[in-house]
Amino acid sequence: MKNSQVSTAVIRRLPRYYRYLTDLSIAGVLKISSKALADKMGVTASQIRQDLNCFGGFGQQGYGYNVELLRQEIGAILGVDKNYNAVLIGVGNLGHAIANHVKFEKRGIKLVGIFDIDEKLMGQEIKGIKVKHISELDEFCKEYQPKIAVLTLAKAETEKMMKQLCDLGVIGFWNFANMELKAPSDDITVVNVHLGDSLMTLCYDIKDKI
């Protein structure tokens, strides 16, 4: 399946399908109708049919989707089978929380290194990974060749760190600084996470409920 065949809007919805299908698969569900999946996900059955029809062959009229096959197909599209190595830079509360809270392995990503500049943190273990000093980053990247970096740094340090990591072969940045980090070229992907954005849509939704 080529990227170009699936629209960006559908791609953005795929992780949510993947989560639901994973839960269904774990629960032992083999087939599910678009109607039942829609009810679970709080969307319409026609939206689901429209989204998932791009992936062909998994839904049969009156029969439903094969949960595990569809899950695998969506996973493959998202690259869950790629087993990227990732590093996390910046062990404040947020870095710590992300390392512990995000299920990297469920998404086919292996968090292999955690780095900080603070000497006091060296040797501390997070999720079984010893925090290393940032001065060891170059050598580490040559050995582990991470493709993804999670950046939980101050704004001022983020761009410089991205440049260093680009030179070390990292091509995907998951940035948590409250800023729009720009990819230096088309070969690099940056996803800027703005936690506050979803808080604003929450505010919007409750406005008429008070």
Next chain:
Amino acid sequence: MKNSQVSTAVIRRLPRYYRYLTDLSIAGVLKISSKALADKMGVTASQIRQDLNCFGGFGQQGYGYNVELLRQEIGAILGVDKNYNAVLIGVGNLGHAIANHVKFEKRGIKLVGIFDIDEKLMGQEIKGIKVKHISELDEFCKEYQPKIAVLTLAKAETEKMMKQLCDLGVIGFWNFANMELKAPSDDITVVNVHLGDSLMTLCYDIKDKI
């Protein structure tokens, strides 16, 4: 402006517009063309015109948008002028990080209370707010009437906490447990944050770049 006049897809994009317009306003920019705003935001000018035309009157052909007026209008639509009180429940690394990292006040929200069950955390200050024991929650809510609750609890505790808070008048839940918390009625809004979803779209994007 009634909710019904603006589509959900546009609403989801508004926080991002609001961020950019706030930065422009702080930088002293008075007017901006859809083309210039589009270049900054990495979208097309026609997308911007389509999105912002719903709000009428702020863009003039060949002249551009009045940055501050547009910012205020979008802010009002999002409810930034509502000054909701909010509480945060659960002071693990994630709760700690969210309290410190998210600019609540910029979004017209006042974080007034932080609660946990762990006696050891009592009295600790986060962003100038003393952590209180969960047993004080009822009384606190009667006094401060928070409308929003940030939940950074374990899955098992999240639903029970939502019910308690609903009874205390909270109508908006920003949930960080890795689960789909469902609103018990249409009067309640739940926004489930799944950090990992944006990581999966990152994986998707880099798949063809390796």
